[in-house]
Amino acid sequence: MRSEPGSSRPLPDPASIDWSEVDDGALDELILGVPREFTRDELVEAAGLDPEESGRLWRALGFTDSEPGDRVYTRADLEAARMVTRLSREWLPETVAREAVARALAQSMSRLAEWQIGMLAQVAAAHLGELTPRDAARLAAEVIPDLEALQSYVWRRHLAATASRWVAGVQRRDVADTWPLSVGFADMVGFTRTTRRRSMDELGEMIERFGAVTNEVIANGRGRVIKTVGDEVLFVTEHPADAAAIALGLRDRVRTEPSLPLLRIGLAHGMVLARYGDVYGEVVNVAARLTSEARPDTVLVDKEMYDALRDDPRFDLRRIATLHTRGYSHLRAWALRGARER
Template sequence: MSPPGGDQLRRSVEEVLLGGGRVWTRREVAERSGVGPERTAQIWRALGFPVVDDDALVFTDADVDALCAGERLIESGLITEESETMMARALGHHLSRLAEWQVHTLWTWMNRDSGHPSGGGELMDHAAALLPELELLQRHVWRRHLAAYTGRVLAEAEADADTRVGQGQGQGQGQGQGGTASGGPVPPRASADVRDRAVGFTDMVGYTRMTRGLDTTELVRVLDRFESLTGDVVADGRGRVVKTIGDEVLFVCESASAAADIALELTARAEAEKGLPQMRTGLAHGAVLSRFGDVYGGAVNVAARLTAVARPNTVLADTAFAGELAGMAAYTLRALRPVSVRGYSRLRPVLLRAGR
């Protein structure tokens, strides 16, 4: 039996990956899921796919099931229609990158020992055999991160409760039994996750100049080492890598001291490792909005600006961050001259070093 042609091969692989073929139009999907045509198109675009004609057979039974699952989450009150679209956009953004890497890895592995691409039948066989393994691995890592973040949220809630109890006891002593400053219950935290955090940007110095003289294999080695080094140091320091943008990594920590330790360790490790460019880091502290895996706020912008003006193998912090470290023997802080950067006419950097 001859291998399938191009279109047939794509359909066959797609059916293996999606658990079925394209059997529904956009209108039919809307009818079967109970989600209106306009919102199905909105969700589809948010996932990163182009809108299709109403009569085109594009969707599968799995697409209907996914829309129905979203409706159940909305009915439960867990999410809203608006947040469903934002969630779809975040999932599409992150998972599309993962899918690209996985397909590239599979294709490279299949053709590593041959001078010509493998046949379509072999691709289907490998996709069918490895898909359950990839799903198992991804589900496990996802659940591990769910457990880790749940633990952090519970710890924060416990700390907040202890703080409120302490404040209530102190105020009660001055206002009468059981009194509070507000005279009522403490309002629940807003749905948006906005808290004071430490933010850090670390990048490789001279990356653009260095990459001009590297072939693809050498460049991949440098990038892999940079991502491994930063990922390991941030994880060991109990921080979180938010994202890697080319030669730069953005991370956040719950405390300034944790971020400072990470930044100093990254600098020391980069200095000691041959073949890896020097690094520089900018740190800031303040209110940070966490939203669908990304972070926003003035502290994020300041950390990025400080990284741009830092010298190789140095760590710069803003005055708010330095204030969090004041009096700690583990660090030395030296205020530098104000600098003018995009968005900030007189940004006051503070040079951070390990204590003597």
């Protein structure tokens, strides 16, 4: 049972409710807003798509193929398909690029949808008793247009911020999509062991708190979260000193969070391939290896980070024994601390 915000009234767990009266047709009405009326072949013909490529794009978006006679597509799908045709002709003529864009969209949107459906289910659960499950679901769905508008706003703000970074850094790039960046991993120590001792509610609270803390510290430190995967967050900064400050800030902040395990953090700096919202290259691999080798509540940095930070009075760097880790038999590393910790 959960409590409604601002109230001591317990709420039912959405997963314990019988939602059977909210059938597929009702969900379509609530979420898609229009009925399913086209088969795949009808959609492909009406939009002027290549049948084979349309299937690859659909799968790249994370959806399974439909049966030939199933009417699973809506007029919104038709408009989107026509948009793909237009974009393919005018802006994205290469098939590989179109599929890569589809995969990038799917990875972000599917995670967002998972979280939002859980939130909407809780909104619906708050009104059960006074409303039937179907009416409660309809009430929760009323927030969808606002969510859609908010997503568009946040996307445009991120688009503007990313464009500014691109323009500012374009002169420093050697190859398209390649940037000098500081890359950091922060990993919760003993996460697997911790999950065995906590209930699902406690685990959910821990993950939510980890996301909130890391996003706040990284954003305030002029960094960007690339992704959070379970017990680990990957972030980047333009400047090594910002990455160092973020790492120490994360370490110190988590020390004050009773629901969170301590962190181990690794930082590396150099040329990184940034593509489709993710980062790749040896610098990313080195940061990951340093994280796996760091002791709990410590930060390790590579040689490039050390060179950039060694004359900065805010930081203290201590050489540690050469690391022998997967893929790197002689990895040089330094332990990073704040100057006041000397």
